[in-house]
Amino acid sequence: xxxxxxxxxxxxAGASAAETLREEAPxxxxxxxxxxxxxxxxxxxxxxxxKGKLPEAPISIHQEDWYDEHDVDLRLNTVVVDIDVExxxxxxxxxxxxxxxxxxxxxxxTPQQLPVExxxxxxxxxxxxxxxxxxIKESVEGAEKGVIVGAGLLGxxxxxxxxxxxxEAKYLMRGDNWWRYALSEEGAEIMHEAxxxxxxxxxxxxxxxxxxxxxxxxxxxxxxxxxxRYECDFAGVAIGLNFNTELVEDTPLEIDDGIVVDEFMxxxxxxxxxxxxxxxxxxxxxxxxxxxxSWGSAKEQGTIAARNMVEYGSEAFEWVSSYSITHFxxxxxxxxxxxxxxxxxxxxxxESEWRRVALKDGKVVGGVLIGDLSPQSAFKQLMREGxxxxxxxxxxxxxGFSVDDLAAPxxx
Amino acid sequence: xxxxxxxxxxxxxxxxxxxxxxxxxHYDELDDDEQGVVRELAGEPWTxxxxxxxxxxxxxxxxxxYLVRSR
Numbered sequence: 001x002x003x004x005x006x007x008x009x010x011x012x013a014g015a016s017a018a019e020t021l022r023e024e025a026p027x028x029x030x031x032x033x034x035x036x037x038x039x040x041x042x043x044x045x046x047x048x049x050x051k052g053k054l055p056e057a058p059i060s061i062h063q064e065d066w067y068d069e070h071d072v073d074l075r076l077n078t079v080v081v082d083i084d085v086e087x088x089x090x091x092x093x094x095x096x097x098x099x100x101x102x103x104x105x106x107x108x109x110t111p112q113q114l115p116v117e118x119x120x121x122x123x124x125x126x127x128x129x130x131x132x133x134x135x136i137k138e139s140v141e142g143a144e145k146g147v148i149v150g151a152g153l154l155g156x157x158x159x160x161x162x163x164x165x166x167x168e169a170k171y172l173m174r175g176d177n178w179w180r181y182a183l184s185e186e187g188a189e190i191m192h193e194a195x196x197x198x199x200x201x202x203x204x205x206x207x208x209x210x211x212x213x214x215x216x217x218x219x220x221x222x223x224x225x226x227x228x229r230y231e232c233d234f235a236g237v238a239i240g241l242n243f244n245t246e247l248v249e250d251t252p253l254e255i256d257d258g259i260v261v262d263e264f265m266x267x268x269x270x271x272x273x274x275x276x277x278x279x280x281x282x283x284x285x286x287x288x289x290x291x292x293x294s295w296g297s298a299k300e301q302g303t304i305a306a307r308n309m310v311e312y313g314s315e316a317f318e319w320v321s322s323y324s325i326t327h328f329x330x331x332x333x334x335x336x337x338x339x340x341x342x343x344x345x346x347x348x349x350x351e352s353e354w355r356r357v358a359l360k361d362g363k364v365v366g367g368v369l370i371g372d373l374s375p376q377s378a379f380k381q382l383m384r385e386g387x388x389x390x391x392x393x394x395x396x397x398x399x400g401f402s403v404d405d406l407a408a409p410x411x412x
Numbered sequence: 413x414x415x416x417x418x419x420x421x422x423x424x425x426x427x428x429x430x431x432x433x434x435x436x437x438h439y440d441e442l443d444d445d446e447q448g449v450v451r452e453l454a455g456e457p458w459t460x461x462x463x464x465x466x467x468x469x470x471x472x473x474x475x476x477x478y479l480v481r482s483r
Contacts, residue, residue: 042436042441044438044440044441045436045438045473048438048473053430053477054430054473055430055432056432057432057433058430058432058433058434058435058436059436294440295438295440295441296440296441322440323440324438324439324440326439326473326474326475328475329475330475331439331451331474331475373447373451374451377444377448380444
């Protein structure tokens, strides 16, 4: 009798796991359950669709016939409501039961809503799925004034969408610069200026106290905690994700800011694995539990999870992630864990070129590059090697930096 | 490493329009070698040895949309 694998989630983590399982276990029964109405699409590119820069077709990655060709049973619009790890079964809203030998949870997250008045009004958008992108595109194309909330990597997509769609927007930020946990004012100002050039004005020490709506329930203004009122007929909110752990709260699975897994993507239940945004994983490079929401990380986690579902211990997840912003005429890239560490070094290396590297115990754990991405491979290599650079960290800031520029490592 | 010796050279041509049937990939989807080629060639009239899975007719989203030509 062949093994049966059930995967909950058809994002890149779940889909890459399905693909790997089919390669590693040709005779296995593989079922993918997703609450979405469409199969795997390119989540990185949906912002380009919302900007009006890309048609729909290239965003689809797996047509439904891909699942037929790979003998994968895909169930769209299927909401899992219960996971019974004692009896190796998942139950759906429609009353179906899927039994498994091994289960993968790639259930991701859901955008957080602002806890303020009228936060669910028409015209206020969150951005996670392809359907969100379609709704945003339709809404923003008819808008004149926008408000954006959430000074992070997802919020800036809304700024780019407003800029591309000629919507005059105010970007309300709680602190005094964009992504203040990873960038100093000097680095952030490069991003602020790029926003301004596209008609998006950063507003600092602000935020949203409440939204105001018209008689039809459509957003017409955001009021910040200082009492300033910003008219808008479009609002984009990107303040973070709620990880979809409620599905496993009544199970023995360990939860700590996500589903806790080891470096093999296995949970504390032997035949249950998790991958993608939902995981709190043992980061072998960082040396502690970590989270990561990047596309590459999720894809790799899905692949690694699948290999270990077939043979536990066969391959560990050891990955330096990166995430780029390509909305402007210069590139931006964050890598590793730029908001962590106990030390950092930063520099403006040329006009509109800035970098910052975060260190922990003298080792590189992450960073941000603006303008010049050429050192990204060198910094990732240092992370993988766990090399102590505390006595020569200024060299990391030199233009054209490569690992060869560092003094040879000493015995550690 | 995904370097392969095909004897072909790639270049990137900035494109303003993306065909519906194009294979489009974002910079973040590329491996380290492919990313290096994109950084080197984007906006420049240069060529580089074909690498990884970047093929003729592909479109890459970096700071602009770039059409990959391989000869």
